[in-house]
Amino acid sequence: MKITFPDGSAREYADGMTALEIAAEISPRLAKATLVCELDGKLADAFRPISGDHTVRFLDWKEEGGRWGYRHTASHILAQAVKRLFPDVTLAIGPAIDTGFYYDFDKPEPFSADDLTKIEEEMERISREDLSLERFELPREEAIRYMQEKGEPYKVELIQDLPEDAIISFYKQGDFVDLCAGPHMQSTGKVKNMKLMSLAGAYWRGSEKNKMLQRIYGTAFEKKADLDEYLFRMEEAKKRDHRKLGRELDLFDIHDEGPGFPFFYPNGMVIRNGLENFWREQHQKRGYKELRTPIILNRDLWIRSGHWDHYKNNMYFTKIDDMDYAVKPMNCPGAILSYKRKIYSYRDLPERLAELGLVHRHELSGALHGLMRVRCFTQDDAHIFMTPEQIRPELLGVIEKFQYFYGTFGFKYYVELSTRPENSMGSDEQWEEATDALRAALDACGLPYKVNEGDGAFYGPKIDFHLEDAIGRTWQCGTIQLDFQMPERFDLTYVGADNEKHRPVMIHTVVFGSIERFIGILTEHCAGAFPAWLAPVQAKVLTITDRANDRAAQVRDMLREAGMRAECDLRNEKVGFKIREAQMQKVPYMLVIGDKEVEQGVLAVRSRREGDLGTMTPEAFVQKLQKEIDEKQN
RNA sequence: GCUGAUGUAGCUCAGUCGGUAGAGCACCUCAUUGGUAAUGAGGAGGUAGGCAGUUCGAAUCUGCUCAUCAGCUCCA
Numbered sequence: 143m144k145i146t147f148p149d150g151s152a153r154e155y156a157d158g159m160t161a162l163e164i165a166a167e168i169s170p171r172l173a174k175a176t177l178v179c180e181l182d183g184k185l186a187d188a189f190r191p192i193s194g195d196h197t198v199r200f201l202d203w204k205e206e207g208g209r210w211g212y213r214h215t216a217s218h219i220l221a222q223a224v225k226r227l228f229p230d231v232t233l234a235i236g237p238a239i240d241t242g243f244y245y246d247f248d249k250p251e252p253f254s255a256d257d258l259t260k261i262e263e264e265m266e267r268i269s270r271e272d273l274s275l276e277r278f279e280l281p282r283e284e285a286i287r288y289m290q291e292k293g294e295p296y297k298v299e300l301i302q303d304l305p306e307d308a309i310i311s312f313y314k315q316g317d318f319v320d321l322c323a324g325p326h327m328q329s330t331g332k333v334k335n336m337k338l339m340s341l342a343g344a345y346w347r348g349s350e351k352n353k354m355l356q357r358i359y360g361t362a363f364e365k366k367a368d369l370d371e372y373l374f375r376m377e378e379a380k381k382r383d384h385r386k387l388g389r390e391l392d393l394f395d396i397h398d399e400g401p402g403f404p405f406f407y408p409n410g411m412v413i414r415n416g417l418e419n420f421w422r423e424q425h426q427k428r429g430y431k432e433l434r435t436p437i438i439l440n441r442d443l444w445i446r447s448g449h450w451d452h453y454k455n456n457m458y459f460t461k462i463d464d465m466d467y468a469v470k471p472m473n474c475p476g477a478i479l480s481y482k483r484k485i486y487s488y489r490d491l492p493e494r495l496a497e498l499g500l501v502h503r504h505e506l507s508g509a510l511h512g513l514m515r516v517r518c519f520t521q522d523d524a525h526i527f528m529t530p531e532q533i534r535p536e537l538l539g540v541i542e543k544f545q546y547f548y549g550t551f552g553f554k555y556y557v558e559l560s561t562r563p564e565n566s567m568g569s570d571e572q573w574e575e576a577t578d579a580l581r582a583a584l585d586a587c588g589l590p591y592k593v594n595e596g597d598g599a600f601y602g603p604k605i606d607f608h609l610e611d612a613i614g615r616t617w618q619c620g621t622i623q624l625d626f627q628m629p630e631r632f633d634l635t636y637v638g639a640d641n642e643k644h645r646p647v648m649i650h651t652v653v654f655g656s657i658e659r660f661i662g663i664l665t666e667h668c669a670g671a672f673p674a675w676l677a678p679v680q681a682k683v684l685t686i687t688d689r690a691n692d693r694a695a696q697v698r699d700m701l702r703e704a705g706m707r708a709e710c711d712l713r714n715e716k717v718g719f720k721i722r723e724a725q726m727q728k729v730p731y732m733l734v735i736g737d738k739e740v741e742q743g744v745l746a747v748r749s750r751r752e753g754d755l756g757t758m759t760p761e762a763f764v765q766k767l768q769k770e771i772d773e774k775q776n
Numbered sequence: 777g778c779u780g781a782u783g784u785a786g787c788u789c790a791g792u793c794g795g796u797a798g799a800g801c802a803c804c805u806c807a808u809u810g811g812u813a814a815u816g817a818g819g820a821g822g823u824a825g826g827c828a829g830u831u832c833g834a835a836u837c838u839g840c841u842c843a844u845c846a847g848c849u850c851c852a
Contacts, residue, residue, distance in 0.1 A: 244847095252780060342847030343779025350849045354779050357847070385845095389787075398825075398843050456851085501852090506777050507843090509850060521852065597851095606852090618852060655852040687809040714809075722813035736811060746812080754812060 146197040161188040162328065165200050175202040177332075177364075178211035178325040185211070187277060189328035203364040213238035215275070215327040216265075216336050216362035220245045222318035223264035224358075227257075233320065234296045234346060234355050241372075241614070242361025246344055248296065253356055258338050261358070265336050272331030273316040277324060285310040289321065296346065297321045335369040336362040382612035384665035385512040391670050391678070391727060394513065394661070402510045402517030404658055409678035412707065413661055416676040417654065418498060420550075420774075421522050428543060430494040430524055435476025437500055441466035446631055447475045448567055452600040456503045473499035474625075474650055477525035478632045481646075486636040491646065492528035492536055498657070499523050513662035514617055520657045526649040527634065533647055537583035537622065540651050544607060544620050547653045551664060552776050556608040556616060557589050560597035567601055567627045576624040577603040599650075601627040607655075612666035619655030619663065624648075668776070671728040671750065675771045680707045681763075682729045683745075684720040686736030688712070693740045697733060697760055704764045706771075725750055731767065 145164060146152040155164055161181070165188070166173035179188040180199040185207050188200070201208035217236035224231055224247060236245030247253075253261075280288060282301065289297040300321060301310060313322045315330055327333055338360040346352040363369040380386075388394045393410035396403065406414055422432070438460065444450040449457065449471065458469040470476065477495050486493065502518045509515050526536050548555050559580060562573045580603055584591050591605070598604050607620035625648040628634075635643040654660035664672070674680055681701055683694040694710045701708035711720045717734060724732045734746040744757040758766070 255781085340846060341780060344848045345778075348849075350778070354848075356779070359847080396844095401843065503851080506850065508777060508779095508848085510844090515851070519852070621852070652852065659852055684812085686811055689809080716810050716815065717812060718810085719814055720812090725813055732812080734812065738811090748812060 143193060144195040145192070146195075148197075148199050157193045158191040160191050161186070161198055161200065164192075164198065172200060176200040177202060177205075177208040177327060180207065185325050187275075187325040187328075189275070190277060210238045211325050211327060212333060212364060213243040213362050214322075214324075215330070215333050216360065217243035217245050218275075218313065218315060218318070218320055218322070218326065219265050219268050219330055219333060219336065220261065220338070220358060220360055221247075221320060222268055222315060222330075223261045225318060226264055227260060232294055232296060235300070236320075242339065242359065244344075244357050244359045246346070246355040246357045248346075248353070248355050253341055253358065255341075258341065258358070262336070262338050265338075268316075268330050269333055269336070270331070271316065272329050274329045275326045276314045277311055277326075278314065279309055279311045282306075282310060285312075285321070288312075292319070294321075333362060335364070335366050336360060337369060337373070376613060379612040379614075382666045382669045383512075384514075384611075384662040387665050387670040388513070393665070393678070396512070396516075401507065402505060402515075404513055404516055404518075410661070412678040413664075413672060413676050414657060417657060417660065418522075421498070421654065424543070424546070425494075425496050425524070428494070428539065430496040433477060433480055433495050433497040435473065435480065435497060435499065436470075437502075438462075438467050438469055439475065441468065443475050443479070444468045447478075447628065448600060448631060449475070452565055452567070456505070458502050458504060469502045470499070471501050471503045473497050473501060473521060473523040474525060474628060474648075477523070478628055478634065478648075481525075481527050481634060482632065486527070486646070488529055488636050488638045488644070491636055492526050492532050494524060494526045496522070496524040513658040513665075514611070516656075516658055519659065521652050522654040522657060524649075524651050526651070527629075527636075527646045528649070529636070529638075529644070530647055533579050533624070533649075534583060534586075536649055537579065537624070538586060540622050540649065541583060541587050541589070541605075544622075544653055547620075548607070548609075550774055551667065553609050553663070553667065555620075557584065557591035558594045558597075558606045558608065559584065559591050560594040560599075560604045560606055562603060563596045563598050563600060565600060566598070567631075572626045573603065576626055580605050580622070580624055599623050599625075601625050602650075609660075609663045611663055612669075617655075617659055617663060619660060620653045621651065621655065623650040625650060671730075673770075673774060673776050674730045674767060675774050677728070677730050678707065679709050679727070679729045680767060680771070681709075681731040681733055682720075682724045682727075683708065683710045683733045683735060684717055684724065685710070685712055686717050686734065688714065689737060690735040690740050694735050697735065697745065700760055701764065704768070706764070706767060721748065730770075731763070733763065 143155055143157045144152055145155050161179040162173055162176060165176045176188050178201050179186055180201060182196050203209060214237065217238060221233055221236055228249060231247045231249045234246035234248060285301050286298055289301060304310060311323060312319050313324060313326055338358055340359045342357045343354045344357040346355055361372065363372065391409060392407050394404050394406045453471055457471050460467050477497065480495060498520050500518060500520050505515060505517050528536050561577055584605060602623045602625035604621050604623040606618045608616040609619045610616050628648055629646050634646050636646050638644045683698050685691055685694045691712050694712060698708045698710045721732055728750060730750055732748040734748060739746055744759055745763055746757050747755040747763055749755055
């Protein structure tokens with residue numbers, strides 16, 4: 143048979159050789175590194191005989207497919223271990239994921255933490271037993287009967303839902319058999335360095351209408367050192383948790399008295415105000431005008447906007463003079479009423495109306511998460527009202543704004559295009575047109591994106607920007623939504639050049655997403671060491687003895703005069719202690735003043751990052767810090 | 777909302793078999809005036825998330841409830 147390799151070269155091999163055997167002929171190291179392979183572009187077992195002409199790629203740990211095969215095999219080992227220890231458990235599904243793998247089980251009594259330890263030991267045993275994996279296929283009816291006999295109802299359901307022509311394959315290792323498309327490693331002994339991470343509930347097939355199963359999360363690495371490093375990184379990441387840093391740095395907190403309703407303390411307000419100022423400045427430059435609309439508006443408005451029908455579960459309600467009102471979950475109706483206050487000409491468009499609007503949403507209690515998921519938050523909203531011709535340039539302008547914002551903070555981001563959801567308003571044509579416009583804008587910018595089917599807003603499709611937190615979870619922050627529905631519902635118009643009324647189109651967009659979530663992400667991103675332009679205290683004046691107190695106060699006042707956030711630490715403590723505290727509070731600059739500095743009229747400057755910078759005059763320091771602030775250095 | 781776990785001073789945590797609460801940091805006082813990540817001594821501070829129950833007696837056992845954490849679902 144003729145085997146072609148990725149570089150285009152080809153060679154003849156004996157029919158029936160496996161990818162692993164071919165790899166071994168090329169080099170023993172290649173064979174050792176090969177986890178699974180790609181046969182004509184499709185993932186396949188490297189241990190199964192090949193016949194006929196094919197192209198082959200060997201996948202090692204560096205390839206996603208390689209890791210996937212390794213970890214998916216680990217998930218089978220997990221299932222086998224559970225079956226050995228708890229024979230009455232039934233199996234659901236167990237895929238590999240980005241950070242490892244999981245397996246869902248149906249077990250009457252929940253797993254305990256001790257069970258996890260036992261399971262882990264059993265997994266190691268299975269690895270040591272080095273059981274070979276075998277693959278076999280069964281016709282549909284036989285496959286169903288096979289799983290029925292094994293007492294695996296979830297597997298039966300999975301097979302029944304497979305397309306008629308699907309190949310139904312199983313993998314066997316020792317006495318354990320699982321329905322699986324593969325690919326896998328050749329034996330359990332090849333999978334090492336497995337670690338079970340956590341237990342959780344998970345709905346069968348991801349639907350809350352179904353039974354909740356028990357999910358065991360684990361991870362596995364080819365090299366022990368990589369596993370150790372991963373575990374270490376997770377530990378380190380926990381130290382960056384914004385909920386912990388928020389308390390330590392006295393930025394914000396959430397009390398039991400108001401679950402999901404965060405408090406911002408003075409230090410946190412500095413960051414918030416800094417972000418808002420930046421936001422105002424940037425939007426002013428881009429031709430946006432600012433609005434402020436009420437938090438509570440009457441029932442009629444929410445019925446008209448569609449929120450009453452499509453968003454009621456997430457809204458808070460109240461009565462005023464015996465009439466129904468709702469607390470706004472979104473700012474758009476306010477912006478729309480503002481648009482309707484007068485007659486717009488096509489010459490006035492696009493009209494870009496921005497609002498830092500406080501919204502309230504009733505989120506499920508289990509979904510709350512620090513500042514990332516709260517029940518009241520400020521969206522840095524903007525609504526653009528425009529003619530259809532302006533859609534493209536406006537979308538491009540908004541995307542440019544996003545890139546500028548995230549670039550300023552040094553964030554990595556992932557883009558998703560979310561399409562029409564089930565519970566939505568409008569016609570298919572409108573949705574298609576809006577979705578195409580968003581897609582075209584993304585393509586024009588060359589932004590890579592993933593399509594998220596059915597995840598749009600009820601009034602339109604959207605482009606979402608996801609940012610990462612300390613442990614790699616991503617959170618949707620920015621969004622750009624194109625809306626043909628609201629203008630229709632509210633009968634929005636503008637007068638065209640033809641003196642006729644026309645229907646404008648709307649863009650709803652937020653860059654930060656919510657100020658709260660953004661601060662959460664930012665806190666984790668910089669581990670609490672905010673860039674100087676946002677740091678709650680930018681410079682702290684530390685005295686060595688109380689002989690320097692007057693001078694310290696003078697320096698502080700001078701910095702404040704220059705618009706900087708400066709504090710003194712005049713306490714009767716040693717400098718080492720004061721430095722330690724300022725350092726832990728992540729103050730960008732510490733200005734040490736002792737007898738020498740008083741005498742020479744200088745400051746001994748210490749940077750939180752670079753340590754002692756030597757002495758400089760107060761004027762020189764102001765200049766240095768001002769430059770750092772102006773440039774928004776990270 | 778669902779599954780599981782957790783809930784002791786402002787923070788981080790300890791507390792053997794149910795016998796009536798302990799440390800470090802922070803805070804206050806005093807001494808000390810010291811050069812780049814913790815000076816020393818003393819003091820004050822909690823009725824154990826909340827409610828109910830079992831018991832002679834509960835932080836320790838039971839039930840309910842609230843909140844938090846992990847995940848699911850949902851979402852900015």
